[in-house]
Each structure stands twice: as C-alpha cells, then as structure tokens.
Amino acid sequence: MTATATPKEIMATVIANDLRDGEWVEVGANLPVPRAGALLAHLTHGPNMTVMLAMTKAYLHDVPVIEEFAFITDVAATRWAEAYYPHDRLLSEMRFRRRGVFFAGGIQLDRFGNSNLIGIGADPRRLDFRGPGGIGTCNATLQNGRYHLVTTSHSPRVLVERCDYVSAVGYGDGSSDFRENHGLDPQGPASIITPLCVFDFDPDTRCARLRSIHPGVTLEDVREQTGFEIGDDGDVPVTPVPTEEQLELLRTRIDVRGSLR
C-alpha cells in the first residue's frame, strides 16, 4: 500500500519532475520545498546536476541522509562541498546560469507572474507591511534559464491580481511586448507551484492558467483561494503524485525531519 503524499511532497515532486540532468540548481536554506525538489531530482535522475547548497557546489548523489541547514551560512554544508563560492563571485558569474533553474517566492505573486518581496501598501514610505526585501530574486529570475514561482500559502492575499510592488518581474502588465520593451528575454516564469495546484502561463494572454490540480482539491477550492480570475478550462488534469520510490527518497534521505509533512 502506498502512503499518501502531503501537498508539500507533491509540490517537491512537481519541481523534481521538471528538472533535467546536467542543470544547475541553487538550493536556498530556507525554502524547504524547492530544496527537497532539487535534491529529489539529483538523487533520482540528476547525477550530473550542479547542486548549490549554502553557497557550496555539492555532490550529494551518494549521501545517505542529507541533513537540513537552518542558515545559508552554516559551515556544516561544506562537508559535501567541491567548491565554496565567495558571495560576490556568485553574483558576478552569470554566463553559466543559462543552464540554471531558479525558484522564487513572494509575499505577493500575481496573475502575470510578477512577484513582490518588498512590501504591501500604497505609499512606499509608509508601507502597511514591509517585506524582507528582494534579496537576489530580481537578478536570479532573469539570469537563470528557467524559473518557477513557489508558495506554500495559496490564499487570495498571496495570489493577487497585481502585486503592489514588483521585485522580480514576470510578464509585467501582461501586454504582449512588455518584456521585449524592457530589454528582457521573452521567457518569464514557467509556473506557479502551490499546495493546491500548478499554474503555467498562457502564451497568448500571459495570464496564469491551471495546468493541474493536486489530488483531493477541487476547481472550486482553487477559485476560492485565488485572488485573480481563473478561466474555465474544463478538464484540468490531476497533478501526478510522487512514485513510491520518490516518496521513500523524500522521507528517508531528503526530508527525514519531516518539514514537508
């Protein structure tokens, strides 16, 4: 009998299934779901992936249990390091990021794939809520070959019509030439991955549209919890759940402490 995967384990599996061997992926310290997804891909089909862990280049394919770190500066991560990057070097060497895949979160994500870590409120000098700051997401979402927006909180406050501020740009105002007019590659975010569903972006309208809904979740649930309008796409497929092998790897080698459960 197969154990039932949790929504976060399904999210990690969506991420893992998207990653290809040989890609470069950065695993932040404080994003447990993208961390698990990247490591799952590395262990199942990505022995040639470059996994960046706490600013180290790590080879983890044979590591029995990959422990978690509380901080990106945790010196314990260096035990698996083949290289340890000074931070300014990591932010200067952009050329290899074309084969990189990045994951960004936000206090707001909007229907055009823009994300906001800056704050909420009309007056930037008097924000109702000051966010943590964009860190490196503005740059990393542009430099990497592909990126996904990820949130563990699917609610109308997070998934909004338009972000109050944009720290990482998706398809801007949704106009067909927004990215080109701003000197950017045409490709914005590939998807938004949430505990309820996966959105991708309609190539014609650049609006988020349902690609799949997780098992046990209804279209009505998603509509209620989403702050932008979701088109009537009729038959939305069910998100593939982790295989037995994937779930076992997650629970015994990647997420032993159960942050996804």
Add this chain to the structure above:
Amino acid sequence: MTGTAERRPVLVDEAAAVEGVADGMTIAIGGFINAAHPMALVRQIVRSGARDLTVVGSASSGLEIDMLIAAGCVNTLVSTYVGAEGLAPIGPAFRKAAQDGEIDLFELDEAHFYAGLRAAAQRLPFNPWRAGLGTSYPDLNPRLKTFHDPIDGSLLIAVPSIDIDIAFLHAAISDAYGNVQHEGTGFGDRAIHAAADRTVAQVEQIVSNERIRQNPAATSIPGADAVVRVPYGAHPFASHGYYPADKEHILEYVDAATDWLKTGSRTRLDEYLDCYVREPVDNVEYIERVGLRQVLALTEYS
C-alpha cells in the same frame, strides 16, 4: 643602506577602531545574514553615539543592521534584505522603522549591490546591469537610472557607485600589520573592502607575520587600516572556524525588538540594548553578560 624608520603596526582597541566614525558618514558592515558581522565594533559604534549614518549592509544583512536601526544610528540603509532567516524572516526594528518612514531605503538587488561596489572600487560613476528593468526598483530608488547601451543600444540600468568611507569587517586572523585572512570564503567582504576608503577589521586572533606568509594566497584583505583583536567578536553570529550562531541569544534580541514592533513600547528593546550594547565597556564585558558557559558551549561540529 636600510633606514631607521620602522614598520608601523595597526593594532588598536575597540574604542579607537571606531573613532573615525562621524555623524553622516557612509559605513559598511561585512558578513552575511547570520554570520561574520563585526559585532564588537557594531556595539562600539552604538556606544559612540554616531547618528545619521548611511549604512551599507552586507549584500543580504542580518540583525546587526536591525540593531543599528534600533539604536537610532541609521539614516539611510543600502541592503537587499534584513533578517535572520528562520529566526526572524524580517528584522523587527528594520520593519518598524521602514513602515514608520524613519529610515531611507536604497532599494536594490544583490547583483546591483555588487555592481555598485565594483563601480566604487573601479572609481567609476556606475556599473551597468540588466536585471531590474520592468521591476519597481528604478521607481523606488531613483538613483538606479535606465539608459541605452552605446555599444548595441539595449536598455540597461546604471547602478551608481556605492562609495564607502569606512568598512568594518570580521575575519579569523591578522598580523599586526593588517594582513587579514578569513576562514571560509569571507562572503562579500573583499568587494566591500575594495569599495571603501578605509577598512577596519576585527579578528579572532592576531598571529605572527611569519604565519601569514606561510599562506599568502589566503590573505583576503591585504592591508587593513586598523585591526582589533576581539575573540568571540562576531557573537551572536557565526565565525567560521570558531563558533556557530548563538540562536538562543539571537532570539533574545528578536523578542525584544519584536515587542517594539508590536506594541510601540521600547522598554524591552532598551533593556536589551542597555544590557548588551550600551553598558558593557568592551566585548569581554559583553561576553560576560551573555554568560561564559553559553558562549563557550558554542561549537561548530557538535
């Protein structure tokens, strides 16, 4: 023929290390989020009563910046993030001061941060960067200007130079002449140093010049203007090769600062600042107040 002049050591104590800080200056604080901030010097800067500083945090800053804001030293902040990851996703004093309009924010991305430092190091007015176009950064920070590249005409952002008067860093060792070596990578400390007129480094140990010369390639800051010996000087943050972050003490600060954010009362925050920052005469007294048993129990591989 050898002259009689002698090489001058640059060793100073904590008080002398921050003497150059004047109101209105631009200072930088090295390290990264929960590691390697020059906390003995940060606390000394608070004790010096400096005001209206423009503070350049590390590319992503920790609660050392939150503390400087809480103590009223900061006019303008240059940083992409202030927080302590899971211990405090957003610095509480940073959040309060930003929401109340008490500090000016030079909004930017980590890549802009290094582009600006690089411009300062190269004595250029700006460095170009592409990311940021189409975002709110140029609106929120009018000093980020868009322009057309004269080579191929594409739209770019000019990131102005981030010129630093004094950079304060934490590292593992130095000799008496300011040849500083980090343990670990040093995060962005080299880039901060290169953008600064003067660099003051606190270190865990002062070592002989011969020891530095055993591994000259490891010298990350070749010639700090002043060095200070401060064992446990990065506490409560990690110092690679010496001790990890003291989560318990960081949470003590977070609780006190969060009380200010939530209630508007500074009572608990001021109790923290009095006890750990304003009253101790130096880092030794600070460590005594935190507790020798708590500090000496910190170990990287437990």
